[in-house]
Amino acid sequence: xxxxxxxxxxxxxxxxxxxxxxxxxxxxxxxxxxxxxxxxxxxxxxxxxxxxxxxxxxxxxxxxxxxxxxxxxxxxxxxxxxxxxxxxxxxxxxxxxxxxxxxxxxxxxxxxxxxxxxxxxxxxxxxxxxxxxxxxxxxxxxxxxxxxxxxxxxxxxxxxxxxxxxxxxxxxxxxxxxxxxxxxxxxxxx
Amino acid sequence: xxxxxxxxxxxxxxxxxxxxxxxxxxxxxxxxxxxxxxxxxxxxxxxxxxxxxxxxxxxxxxxxxxxxxxxxxxxxxxxxxxxxxxxxxxxxxxxxxxxxxxxxxxxxxxxxxxxxxxxxxxxxxxxxxxxxxxxxxxxxxxxxxxxxxxxxxxxxxxxxxxxxxxxxxxxxxxxxxxxxxxxxxxxxxx
Numbered sequence: 001x002x003x004x005x006x007x008x009x010x011x012x013x014x015x016x017x018x019x020x021x022x023x024x025x026x027x028x029x030x031x032x033x034x035x036x037x038x039x040x041x042x043x044x045x046x047x048x049x050x051x052x053x054x055x056x057x058x059x060x061x062x063x064x065x066x067x068x069x070x071x072x073x074x075x076x077x078x079x080x081x082x083x084x085x086x087x088x089x090x091x092x093x094x095x096x097x098x099x100x101x102x103x104x105x106x107x108x109x110x111x112x113x114x115x116x117x118x119x120x121x122x123x124x125x126x127x128x129x130x131x132x133x134x135x136x137x138x139x140x141x142x143x144x145x146x147x148x149x150x151x152x153x154x155x156x157x158x159x160x161x162x163x164x165x166x167x168x169x170x171x172x173x174x175x176x177x178x179x180x181x182x183x184x185x186x187x188x189x190x
Numbered sequence: 191x192x193x194x195x196x197x198x199x200x201x202x203x204x205x206x207x208x209x210x211x212x213x214x215x216x217x218x219x220x221x222x223x224x225x226x227x228x229x230x231x232x233x234x235x236x237x238x239x240x241x242x243x244x245x246x247x248x249x250x251x252x253x254x255x256x257x258x259x260x261x262x263x264x265x266x267x268x269x270x271x272x273x274x275x276x277x278x279x280x281x282x283x284x285x286x287x288x289x290x291x292x293x294x295x296x297x298x299x300x301x302x303x304x305x306x307x308x309x310x311x312x313x314x315x316x317x318x319x320x321x322x323x324x325x326x327x328x329x330x331x332x333x334x335x336x337x338x339x340x341x342x343x344x345x346x347x348x349x350x351x352x353x354x355x356x357x358x359x360x361x362x363x364x365x366x367x368x369x370x371x372x373x374x375x376x377x378x379x380x
Contacts, residue, residue, distance in 0.1 A: 029243075029267045029303040032260035053219075059249035063266060066253040070222035076253060077219045083291055101273055113219040 001041050001175035004153060005188055007034065014181050022154060027060035027125050035067035038153055038175060042123070045173040046149040048072040051121045053114070055079065055140065057107060057132045061124040064153060068123050077113050079139055082106035092142040096135035099128045099159075107135045109143075116144035127152045127174065130161020137170070154178065157189050191231050191365035194343060195378055197224065204371050212344060217250035217315050225257035228343055228365060232313070235363040236339040238262040241311045243304070245269070245330065247297060247322045251314040254343060258313050267303050269329055272296035282332040286325035289318045289349075297325045299333075306334035317342045317364065320351020327360070344368065347379050 013021040025031040042048070054076045056065035062078050069076035082093070082105075090111035098105045114120070122136045133150055140147045147170060155162040155174035165172040177189040203211040215221040232238070244266045246255035252268050259266035272283070272295075280301035288295045304310070312326045323340055330337045337360060345352040345364035355362040367379040 023300065024302070028270065028300055029265050030256060030259070031265060032256060035256070036260070059252065059268075059270075062249060062252040063256045063268075066220060066222060066225070066256045067260065069220070070226070070257065075215075075219050075221060078249075078253075080218065080249075110213065110218060112214070 004176045012186055014184055030063040035064050039068040039071040041175055042151045046121055050119055051148050052118045053077050053120055055120050055122050055136055056124055064125045065123045079107040079109045082108045092139045094135035094138040096131040109139045114143040114145055118145035119148050120145050121148045122150045125153045127161045128156045128159040194366045202376055204374055220253040225254050229258040229261040231365055232341045236311055241338050242308045243267050243310055245310050245312050246314055254315045255313045269297040269299045272298045282329045284325035284328040286321040299329045304333040304335055308335035309338050310335050311338045312340045315343045317351045318346045318349040
């Protein structure tokens, strides 16, 4: 997606440790009009007319997933990081290793909000090693729901998460795949 | 706001410890059309034409704040819980006590995304003791920005956060104020 790649090139910053910061428009300050453009772009790759919900992970995926759910006219559900005491009873759980937080995180989802009749599109803003998405796919599977696809705005292509998904039979699409970083220059995969 | 109160009455659940669960439409599964109605309702109370950003706190405020920012045509910025290693350099910080997590949480905000010229509308989905909002107001003050107002969807009126804000000179408005819980019945303040 040209518009997204241009924003990353223009406003993205490369920090030590291959951290790519896009927090001026994607995941700290959020440009909602860009989110709308991304939501429309995903419609080229996923049959959004057939989904019953958009699923994402707390926290930074919520903004994009909300705009997508609005565009596709379905609810947005986000898996929470375990800890809160305000969710009763039956939960799906998955354990993932967070690259950002350098520790294990438990994603939880109330059984009330996903079941066998659901057709789920997973949306996230950013993917590195793909752990958060792996956990979300696992929640969909626990619910006996149908995974329609996985849509990611920005993929760090050199960390393997996207390649594993492309090698699976999941309908996976990322709108900007960063292949490598040459000094300060961000190089995209074609 | 009638529509919001009706949804709370119909779908809200009261759990032991005065926990009011509205996670079917507000903060776990999110009804984006209701968020749009809430965003339009806030326009009655705040001069949204004069703001430069909507500010909220990670995580559950993000969905509502995103739809508000979209409606008002400004960026949405969310304060993060400290821990992530992907924000460089200068940060505003505030310490708050999280009622949900029963511990101290540090909210952080990159200095890049708020400054003295900003006019900020704080939006959150839910307020109990008002700690998260107090922290956000503190961030606005550290930035030397102007606080235009504080808009909350659901206030637990019996926990004091809203009353403290009403007693201050902040333009504060909550769209549904829960005054008390009688058994399973949620009673709203007029």
